[in-house]
Amino acid sequence: MDGILLIDKGIGISSFGVLARLRRHLPPGKIGHGGTLDPLATGLLLVLLGRATKLSAELAAGNKIYEAIIRLGYSTATDDREGNFLCGGHFPRVGEEDILRALPEFLGRQMQTPPQFCAKKIGGVAAYKFARKGLRRDLPAGEIRIHSLRPLAWSAPLLHLEISCSKGTYVRSLARDLGERLRCPAHLHALRRTGIGEFSVRDAGTLSALENLLQSAPSDFSSWLSNGKHATDHFNPRLKSISNRFTGSTDSAKGKLIMFKNINNPPAI
Numbered sequence: 001m002d003g004i005l006l007i008d009k010g011i012g013i014s015s016f017g018v019l020a021r022l023r024r025h026l027p028p029g030k031i032g033h034g035g036t037l038d039p040l041a042t043g044l045l046l047v048l049l050g051r052a053t054k055l056s057a058e059l060a061a062g063n064k065i066y067e068a069i070i071r072l073g074y075s076t077a078t079d080d081r082e083g084n085f086l087c088g089g090h091f092p093r094v095g096e097e098d099i100l101r102a103l104p105e106f107l108g109r110q111m112q113t114p115p116q117f118c119a120k121k122i123g124g125v126a127a128y129k130f131a132r133k134g135l136r137r138d139l140p141a142g143e144i145r146i147h148s149l150r151p152l153a154w155s156a157p158l159l160h161l162e163i164s165c166s167k168g169t170y171v172r173s174l175a176r177d178l179g180e181r182l183r184c185p186a187h188l189h190a191l192r193r194t195g196i197g198e199f200s201v202r203d204a205g206t207l208s209a210l211e212n213l214l215q216s217a218p219s220d221f222s223s224w225l226s227n228g229k230h231a232t233d234h235f236n237p238r239l240k241s242i243s244n245r246f247t248g249s250t251d252s253a254k255g256k257l258i259m260f261k262n263i264n265n266p267p268a269i
Contacts, residue, residue, distance in 0.1 A: 002050035004059075006204035009037055009045045018045060018207055025214035034059030035167075035196055040080055043067075043193035044201040061167045062197030063147065068188060070175040072157040075185035077131070078117040079172035088185035096154050102181045103149045103161075106174065111141035115172045144169040158189065 009018060015036040023031060032053040034046030043066075046059055071081070074088025114120050116131040120139055130137050145166040153160040163171060172188045179186025194201045 002052050003048075004034070004052050004055075004199075005047040005049065005210065006199060006201075007045045007047055007210065008201055008204040008206050009042055010206065010208075011042050012039055013207075014039045015045055018047065021207065021211065022047060022214075025211060032056050035062075035064070037193060038080075038191070040082060041191040041193060043191075044196055044199060044204055045193075046196060046199060059197065062199075063195075064163075064165055064167070064169070064193060065195035066163045066165070066171055067152065067192045067194055068161050068163055068171050068175070069190040070159045070161065070178060070186055071189040072159065072179060072182065072184045072186045074187070075176065075179065076187045078187075079115040079170075079176045080188040081190075083117065083187070086185070091157050092184050094156070094182050094184050096151075098182055099151065099154060099159060102178060103151070105181065106149060106178065107146050109143060109145045112144045112168075112170060112173050112177075113141045114139045114170050115176070118170065142168050146174070162194075 005022075007018060009015070015033050017039075019031050019033060026049070029050050030048075030053045032048045034048055034056055037043065037045050048056055048059070072094055073091040075086040076083030077086055078084075114127070116136060116139070117128045118126075118139070120127045122130065122137050122139070127137055127139055146169065147164040147166075148162070150162040151159070152162055163169075163174070165171075171191055175186050175188040192201075
């Protein structure tokens with residue numbers, strides 16, 4: 001079984017957890033994903049099956065679109081709401097005009113310092129393992145690019161943003177750095193990924209919906225996956241080319257980029 005399943009991941013489950021649950025229902029074979037999502041985050045997760053796993057690096061390198069809620073007023077050890085309180089506790093006078101002036105400073109190519117709690121390796125050891133012991137390490141900044149920052153709502157102390165950015169961007173770091181720019185501690189309160197490259201969360205289905213389909217009619221699901229009307233003819237030319245590459249075929253009847261599409265109520269941000 002070869003293809004790409006578009007999953008609208010709920011909160012509280014890791015990307016690996018999604019794969020583990022799907023393995024219980026899918027035929028034996030390779031399975032992977034095209035870009036991880038933290039348990040705190042919801043939204044688009046590309047699950048890759050069979051030969052499509054060869055596309056993991058290419059799909060993960062695509063531009064990402066997120067909706068983020070940043071909370072101003074205090075910072076945390078993890079730069080998100082799950083971390084221990086660091087400093088703050090009061091909300092200084094920050095207005096919408098202050099935010100609108102600050103946001104353009106974060107556009108374009110830049111060097112960004114990762115959060116202390118991240119998977120970056122230091123001497124072969126993940127940084128979060130040091131952070132859990134209360135040990136701070138100097139993490140090298142990485143080059144990223146933020147294409148756009150669009151304010152969606154501002155209701156103090158919560159700022160709702162749409163972010164278009166490159167691979168390797170830590171939205172937690174953006175929240176932290178924006179707070180520093182506004183002279184107000186801040187952290188990431190909620191995160192939802194809505195796009196990866198050409199793929200949109202609008203075309204995704206929830207994990208539970210997919211599991212129900214697999215449990216109720218796995219044979220029908222396999223037939224659905226191999227049905228051409230759910231595959232390449234619904235994608236743009238670049239995605240058709242990707243489909244043909246991973247199948248080794250230029251015949252649209254053989255080269256299928258399969259998409260699980262089941263519109264339903266998405267998880268809340």
